[in-house]
Amino acid sequence: MTYFILFLAILAEVIATTALKASDSFTKLGPSVVLVVGYGVSFFLLTIVMRSMPTGVTYAIWSGLGVVLISLFGYLFANEKLDLAACIGMSLIVAGVVVINVFSKTVSH
Secondary structure: OHHHHHHHHHHHHHHHHHHHHHOOOOOOHHHHHHHHHHHHHHHHHHHHHOOOOOHHHHHHHHHHHHHHHHHHHHHHHOOOOOOHHHHHHHHHHHHHHHHHHHHOOOOOO
């Protein structure tokens, strides 16, 4: 259940970050509301996750997968380009998250 809540927190953060650009420096009401609510939900869910998972591990997974998903959303929906270096770097981030989850003793399975 902890990983499901963490996934929801990541999803809320990705939605909020996507709305950040669309808010045009908080001048557009709809995207601004989405971004404030999205970050609020994300941080609230993170507090629940941190009851059973160490802060560093939680943040590593949340931020790492968030970066990858936001980049993927940008590529798919905003016509933002990813070069080879960006793809390699994000692959290393994903590999780091996998190593933490598979091999770290600080993550309860």
